[in-house]
Amino acid sequence: MRINPLIRLAWVGLLAILATFTVARGGPAWAVGTAGPVIAADVSVEVEGPKTRFRVTLSKSVTAQVSLMEKPDRLIVDLPEVAFHLPPNAGRQQAGLIASYRYGLFAPGRSRVVMDLTQPATVSAMTVEPNAANGTALLTIELTRTERDDFHRAAVANAAKAAQSAIADTAPVSKDARPVIVIDPGHGGIDPGANAANGLFEKDLVLSFAHKLHKALEASGRYKVVMTRDKDVFISLGDRVRSARNVQADLFISIHADSISGGQEVRGLTVYTGAERASDADSARLAERENKADAVAGVESADMPDDVSDILVDLTLRETRSFSHGFATRLVGEFDSVARMNKNPHRQARFQVLRAHDVPSVLVELGYLSSKQDLDLLMSEEWRGKMVSAMSVAVDRFFATRFARQGAAAVLP
Numbered sequence: 001m002r003i004n005p006l007i008r009l010a011w012v013g014l015l016a017i018l019a020t021f022t023v024a025r026g027g028p029a030w031a032v033g034t035a036g037p038v039i040a041a042d043v044s045v046e047v048e049g050p051k052t053r054f055r056v057t058l059s060k061s062v063t064a065q066v067s068l069m070e071k072p073d074r075l076i077v078d079l080p081e082v083a084f085h086l087p088p089n090a091g092r093q094q095a096g097l098i099a100s101y102r103y104g105l106f107a108p109g110r111s112r113v114v115m116d117l118t119q120p121a122t123v124s125a126m127t128v129e130p131n132a133a134n135g136t137a138l139l140t141i142e143l144t145r146t147e148r149d150d151f152h153r154a155a156v157a158n159a160a161k162a163a164q165s166a167i168a169d170t171a172p173v174s175k176d177a178r179p180v181i182v183i184d185p186g187h188g189g190i191d192p193g194a195n196a197a198n199g200l201f202e203k204d205l206v207l208s209f210a211h212k213l214h215k216a217l218e219a220s221g222r223y224k225v226v227m228t229r230d231k232d233v234f235i236s237l238g239d240r241v242r243s244a245r246n247v248q249a250d251l252f253i254s255i256h257a258d259s260i261s262g263g264q265e266v267r268g269l270t271v272y273t274g275a276e277r278a279s280d281a282d283s284a285r286l287a288e289r290e291n292k293a294d295a296v297a298g299v300e301s302a303d304m305p306d307d308v309s310d311i312l313v314d315l316t317l318r319e320t321r322s323f324s325h326g327f328a329t330r331l332v333g334e335f336d337s338v339a340r341m342n343k344n345p346h347r348q349a350r351f352q353v354l355r356a357h358d359v360p361s362v363l364v365e366l367g368y369l370s371s372k373q374d375l376d377l378l379m380s381e382e383w384r385g386k387m388v389s390a391m392s393v394a395v396d397r398f399f400a401t402r403f404a405r406q407g408a409a410a411v412l413p
């Protein structure tokens with residue numbers, strides 16, 4: 001089948017193609033759907049010559065929206081909230097134009113499928129076939145090879161829209177006298193982060209740790225504590241930084257637990273602070289991996305809001321970084337007595353999430369999911385309790401000295 005050139009032009013020119021499908025009995029899909037979440041099951045990929053067809057059965061018809069992105073080449077399929085009941089290995093194998101795909105919750109009420117492409121491709125057809133017998137609907141997305149130039153134009157046109165990433169749903173916190181702490185569980189939703197040999201995802205592990213830390217800090221009554229996410233949802237790196245700045249946070253703590261290909265022997269807890277230059281090659285690689293979170297979810301990494309562009313921002317950033325260092329030192333000091341530390345426990349790298357120029361920020365790697373021993377600890381309630389206590393002490397000490405220093409600074413010219 002040849003693609004009508006007009007159709008192709010429409011694909012190239014539009015910000016995104018909105019395809020609204022209706023069920024056989026008429027009326028928009030939204031109006032006739034039964035209550036409850038849409039469920040996706042039975043996914044398949046079929047290759048036929050230059051075409052690759054992605055098919056998924058949905059419990060009811062939905063509105064799907066597709067867009068293309070470059071570097072790397074991806075096709076993004078935006079859907080209303082969908083519960084994906086797919087086999088665990090779904091999306092891992094290359095088939096035709098689809099190198100791999102992943103899926104998950106992208107923002108409250110919105111799910112997404114992100115396909116990595118093996119080469120430039122365009123959506124030559126998208127259909128939903130309702131099954132009158134059981135009320136399900138078969139969503140088919142047909143991809144066809146395209147030229148790099150056409151793909152580039154479509155991706156550029158999509159970029160403006162894609163930049164409207166999920167806004168973190170942290171409501172502004174009314175400032176009282178208490179310091180505001182933002183806890184940032186890494187990854188989430190469509191971005192699972194690292195995965196452990198036992199099938200556990202970094203996103204779930206760090207979320208449950210963050211809940212525990214949140215509870216402990218709140219219980220002290222001394223802080224207002226905000227989470228960048230409190231459920232399994234994707235938040236872009238920029239939105240994590242923005243939500244810390246929106247609530248005028250006094251401290252930002254990002255929680256991660258990555259894996260390393262170097263082998264089982266690399267383990268221990270590491271505290272990172274932001275810097276233009278990484279302290280070492282491993283840290284640079286880790287930051288690079290973490291900074292890809294937006295790309296994993298199909299979000300264009302917009303220029304970070306805090307690029308150092310003027311002297312005041314620069315000065316604030318330097319001051320902030322000294323506070324970040326101070327907190328990192330305290331954290332390492334507290335962890336040291338209770339945890340197995342990485343051999344170089346305080347490192348620096350250019351993490352996007354640590355870029356707020358006016359919020360002291362650290363990223364804590366609790367351990368390596370690639371290490372069996374670390375993984376056992378990360379899953380132990382007792383160990384997590386100890387880490388949360390150590391962090392709470394470090395937070396207390398940090399604010400005690402910070403406010404003492406600020407008081408002293410106030411009397412200087």
Ligand SMILES: [Zn+2]
Nearest residue numbers: 186193256257
């Ligand atoms: Zn991570």
